[in-house]
Every structure is written in structure tokens, then in C-alpha cells.
Amino acid sequence: MGHFEPREIVNGSLLKRHIDKPVSIHLKVEEAANGCKSLSGKSTDGMDVLVHLSEPLNGKCSGWVEVIGVVDAQGSVRGKEIVTYFNNGDKVEDFDVDGHNMMCTFLSVCKDPFPCEG
Numbered sequence: 080m081g082h083f084e085p086r087e088i089v090n091g092s093l094l095k096r097h098i099d100k101p102v103s104i105h106l107k108v109e110e111a112a113n114g115c116k117s118l119s120g121k122s123t124d125g126m127d128v129l130v131h132l133s134e135p136l137n138g139k140c141s142g143w144v145e146v147i148g149v150v151d152a153q154g155s156v157r158g159k160e161i162v163t164y165f166n167n168g169d170k171v172e173d174f175d176v177d178g179h180n181m182m183c184t185f186l187s188v189c190k191d192p193f194p195c196e197g
Contacts (some may be wrong), residue, residue, distance in 0.1 A: 082120060083103055086102050086103050086147060087101070087103070087186070088186055089102045090105075090124040090179070091125070091128050092124025092126060094128070094154045098151065098170030099134055099149060099152075100149065101147070102156065102158055103146070104148075105122065105145050105146075105174065106119075106120045106121060106130070108141050108142065108143075108144055108181045109141060110140070111139065111141070113136060113138050113139050114135045116131065116135055116136075117132060117136065118132070118161050123174075123176045123179045124180050125130070128146075128154075128155070129155040129156070130158045130161075131155060132149065133157070141170075142152055142172055144162060145164075145166060146160075146161055146162050147160040147161075148160070166193075
């Protein structure tokens with residue numbers, strides 16, 4: 080099993096708070112071509128976000144995706160991984176944008192939402 084790297088779940092407006100830190104951001108990508116080294120999309124709060132990929136994209140990419148990576152000083156994301164969503168072979172297009180933004184806001188103000196007791 081792979082190693083899980085902790086990361087902050089953010090939307091576009093929260094990116095600048097997490098420079099040089101690992102994040103997870105959901106983006107709506109119109110289309111990214113096979114073999115491209117960058118892609119752009121709209122975050123759940125409507126911000127344009129540029130993602131620089133560590134490896135060329137393997138196949139076309141569109142719709143809602145989760146990008147896991149590190150925020151750079153310009154507010155772009157150096158993507159390590161892209162997660163796409165499918166249900167029975169069909170691309171999932173419905174995504175609860177409002178709910179996701181509420182969760183991002185909650186997580187940004189809550190110091191430790193999941194405290195562990197030792």
C-alpha cells in the first residue's frame with residue numbers, strides 16, 4: 080500500500096495561504112490533451128487555477144478532477160497526482176460545489192477537526 084501524505088483540502092481562494100505546502104484541490108477541467116505537461120481549470124469557488132504536471136498526462140482529461148500537489152509562489156499547483164471520478168465506467172459530472180466550499184471554509188478555520196486521543 081502507498082504512503083499517504085497529509086495535505087490541506089482547499090479551493091482556489093485558499094491556495095495563497097498554502098505556498099510550498101501539499102494540497103488537494105478540485106477543478107473543473109474543460110479539456111487537457113494527451114501528453115500535455117500542464118492543465119488549467121476552475122476551482123469550486125470559480126477561480127482559474129494552473130497545474131504544472133510532474134509527468135505528461137496519459138490520455139485526455141476533462142470534467143471534475145482532484146489535483147494533489149504543492150502550491151508554488153504564484154498560486155499555481157505543482158501536481159503530483161490527478162484523481163478522476165467514474166461510476167460504472169461513466170465520468171461523474173455532478174459535484175457538490177457548495178458543499179465542498181463549505182468544507183474548505185470549515186477546515187480553514189478549524190485547528191484540529193479530527194482530534195485523536197492517546
